[in-house]
Amino acid sequence: MSDVHAQTVAYVRDTMLPEQSPPLTEKGAIKWLRENLFSGWFNTVLTLLSLLVIWYTLAAIGPWLLNSVWNAGSLSECRRILDGTSGACFAVINDRWHQLLFGFYPPALYWRPVLALVLLFVALAPVLFFALPRKMLIFSGLYPFVAYHLLWGGSVWLPISAVLGFVAGYVAFRLLSRISALVAVFGAVLAPVLWWIFAAGAFDSTMSSILPLGLDFVRSDRFGGFLISLVIGVTGISLSLPIGILLALGRQSDMVFVKSVCVIFIEFIRGVPLITLLFTASLLLNYFLPPGTSFDLILRVIIMVTLFASAYMAEVIRGGLAALPKGQYEAADALGLDYWKAQRLIIMPQALKISIPGIVNTFIGLFKDTTLVVFIGLLDPVGLSNAIRASTDWNGIYWELFIFIGALFFIFCFGISRYSMYLERKLKTDHK
Amino acid sequence: MKKSVFVGAFAASAFAAGFAQAQTLETVQERGEVNCGVSTGLAGFSAPDANGVWQGFDVAVCRAIAAAVLDDPMAVNFVPTTGQTRFSALASGEVDILSRNTTWTFSRDVDLRLTFVGTNYYDGQGFMVNRELGVSSATELDGATVCIQTGTTTELNLADYFRVNGMAYEPVPIETNAEAQQQYLAGSCDVYTTDVSGLAATRASFENPGDHVILPEVISKEPLGPAVRHGDDTWADIVQWTLFALIAAEELGITSANIDSLKEGTDNPEINRILGTEGDLGAMFGLDSDWAARAIAAGGNYGEIFSATIGDQTPIGLARGLNAQWTQGGLLYAPPFR
Structure with a gap:
């Protein structure tokens, strides 16, 4: 063939050129810079402006952070050490970190909240990661009582008698389910209530007199700092999801009474700011409760926060339910599943999966909202x-405390958000 | 029918509340603890230290009362209250005393049904400016930007003062004292106004306190004192006379150092009556004769408490001023103990 070419063109290369490296502007860091930062005059201006902003921020904060003082007894001592140069005085964290974390919890008993936190992760593990053995869920179920006992202390028989109420409910359910399902449910509700009202107190006092076991009692007003945020946040989060699911289902129910109760509840709570509910918890309830009943303030706040989060959660889950195609409901009916089985096996797994970003959003929002308790005089980290x-x-110290508190909240909120992304990836079943 | 049931229940609970409130002393003795409402943190007046123990000038009043009633100055349960929650906390029975920098005003005393038992600190609103401005009197502040905490009486006082003097100002609303410090130091406002004690505490926390001056004008009266609920006069008397005992102790020279020797008996019958070696004043409101001696021993007399928490020797560095004894040109004047 080359003969043909030789007659038509003057020169034909008959060997391949060796590969050359791409031009400097088309590879490596320079290419990345060109494409991402300087791809046009507009982006170039933006890049330069951003660099300027970063430079100014670093120039302002950098030395301040680098000159941090970590060991001093007071702000004036910090200033003496800094001797006129600008620098952060993180000595305040060194001096007061235990208060920011535990409030006024007795220092000798710090191991109890720490242990409760560690056990919280143990209890959460089987809920969060499906690969773990399902038997661990038993501990998760018992965890609220363990945590209560660790945090507040008192007689060990009190949480045990509370657990026994649930055991009584379960036993009643198993015994009565031979008669009929409705009676069994009825018994399962009635038995624990009867136990708690009539037997639990006597059981507690008898066992305490026979075998006085327990931890030192710590009063709620000793709670503070991050401990209070976690107690309110974790309880609110773990209770608001099931209550929210029930409310969402109730709102979609065909039964007029159930539906209207749910709608009124959700709309009422959503129509009121959280701060109003907190003021109600701290001020108004005091007037209505008989004097002398010291209904714990933290408990009142937890109830209000839980109700608040449940209403939002219900709407998030209703969004997930609405997103499910009608065919799913019909398929469940066609399989002959009853209402609860259909919800448990078909509807909820899909609806909850759709709602994960919204649910996590509510969780994070709730956790951060716990700082609002500062307005009713509870000493959370901000208080x-x-x-x-x-x-x-x-x-006179200002930013150092807020940086520390912000970092604490960031760790938890970021952790929750990363887990939700992991969960979304794991549950992803779309056709790609 | 429903309505009447509700009203009845409400009246019953109100009656029960009134009944319980009439016996604060018994309730406190039974509980073994005084519930004391303090602020969530105000330099020199109430703040928890690194060990979580509350310290300060307002805190000391509660400790003295606990010492008088329960023989233990530490038997106090401090309930931090905010500006919004303080009066409800007292009215609902959550606290027995409110010792929280609360200004004694007509409407609080009458309309909110509080009983102010006295004044433990005479304060007033003042101004702080940067020395560089060269201002030496509040009358030169025409056209200034003023940092002011919203929702307080200081806001109203400020408006009144500038109106009376025919001056204009531009308010910079802020929420907390800490925020005010930041704004003021950053130059967002020329002037910071709040109670003079607060200004002094704020200025003491600055890197260069000497660069800022507190102007001589005090534009309002802020008598701060402990308050109790209306309707329990015995308890009000106990709180009131404990405060008077602290004030009288300073006047008569009873200190925490010499109280033990004075208790052995002196030639001054009033000292003897206060310390319970003569007469039996304590029995008149249901306490033993040692009540005042314990209250004074708890944290010292008024002067000792003042100098330990907010006085010249502390970083806050307040002068006695109006809060000196009447014999020293101040306003502190305890009625006779007899």
Whole structure:
């Protein structure tokens, strides 16, 4: 063939050129920069502006952070050490970290909240990761009672008698289910209530007198700092999901009474700001409860926060239910599943999966909203930052406390958000 | 029918509440603890230290009362209250005393049904400016930007003062004292106004306190004192006379250092009556004769408490001023113990 070419063109290369490396502007870091940062005059301007902003921020904060003082007894001592240069005084964290984390919890008993936190992760593990043995769920079920006992202490027989109420309910359910399902459900509700009202107190006092076991009692007003945020947040989160599911189902129910109760509840709670509910918990309830009943403030707050989060959760889950095609409901009916089985096996797994981003959003929002308790005088981390600033040693300190508190909240919220992304990836079954 | 049931229940609970409130002393003694409402943190007046123990000038009043009633100055359960929750906490019985920098005003005393038992600190609203501005009197503040905490009486006082003096100002609303410090130091406002004690505490926390001056004008009266509920006069008397005992102790020279020797008997009958070696004043409101001696021993007399928490020797560095004894040109004046 080359003969043919030789007659038509003057020169034909008959060997391949060796491969050359791409031009400098088309490879490596320079290519990335060109494509991503300087791809046009507009992006170039934006890049330069951003660099300027970053530079100014670093120039302002960098030295301040680098000069941090970690060991000092007061702000004035910090200033003496810094000697006129700008620098952060993180000594306040060193001095008061235990208060920011535990509030006024007795220092000798710090192991109890720490252990409760560690066990929280143990209890959460089987719920969050399906690969773990299902037997671990038994511990998850018992965890609320263990945590209550660890945090508040008191007689060990009190949580045990509370657990026995559930055991009584289960036993009643198993015995009565031979008669009829409805009677069994009825018995399962009635038995624990009867136990708690009539037998639990007597059981508690008898066992306490026979075998006085227990931890030192710690009063709720000793709780504070991050401990209070976690107690309120974790309880609110774990209770709001099941209540929210029930409310969402109730709202879709055909039964007029159930439906209207759910709708009224959801719309009422959503129509009221959380701060109003907190004020109700702290102020209004005091007037209505008989004097002398010291209905624990933290408990009141937990109830209000849970109700608040449940209403939002219900709407998020209703969104998931609405997104399911009608065929899914019909398929469940066609299989002959009753209402609860259909919900449990077909509807909820799909609806909850769709709602994961919304659910996690509500969780994170709820967790951060716990800082609102500062307005009713509970000393959560933000409230304690005020109290710490009021001591003569640390009066005038500002950013250091907020940076520490922000970092704590970030760790938890970021953790929750990463887990939800893992869960979404894991449950992804779309056709791609 | 439904309505009447509700009203009846409400009246019953109100009656029960009134009944319980009439016996605060018994309730406190039974509980073994005084519930004391304090602020969530105010430099010098109430703040928890690194060990979680509350310290400060307002806190000391509660400790003295606990010492008088329960013989243990530490038997106090401090309930942090905010500006919004403080009066409800007292009215609902959550706290027995409110010792929280609360200004004694007509409407609080009458309309909110509180009983102010006295004044433990005479405060007033003042101004702080940067020395560089060269301002030496509040009358030169025409056209200034003023940092002011919203929702407080200071806001109203400020408006009144500028109106009376025919001056204009531009308010910069802020929420907390800590925020005010940041705004003021960053130059968002020329002037920061709040109670003079607060200004002094704030200025003491600055890196260069000398660069800022507190102007001489005090534009309002802020008598701060402990309050109790209306309707339990015995308890109000106990709180009131415990406060008077602290004030009288300073006047008569009873200190925490010499109280033990004075208790052995002196030639001054009033000291003897206060310390319970003569007469039996305590029995008149249901306490033993040692009540005042215990209250004074708890944290010292008024002067000792003042100098330990907010006085010259502390970083806050307040002068006695109006809060000196009447014999020293101040307003502190305890009625006679007899």
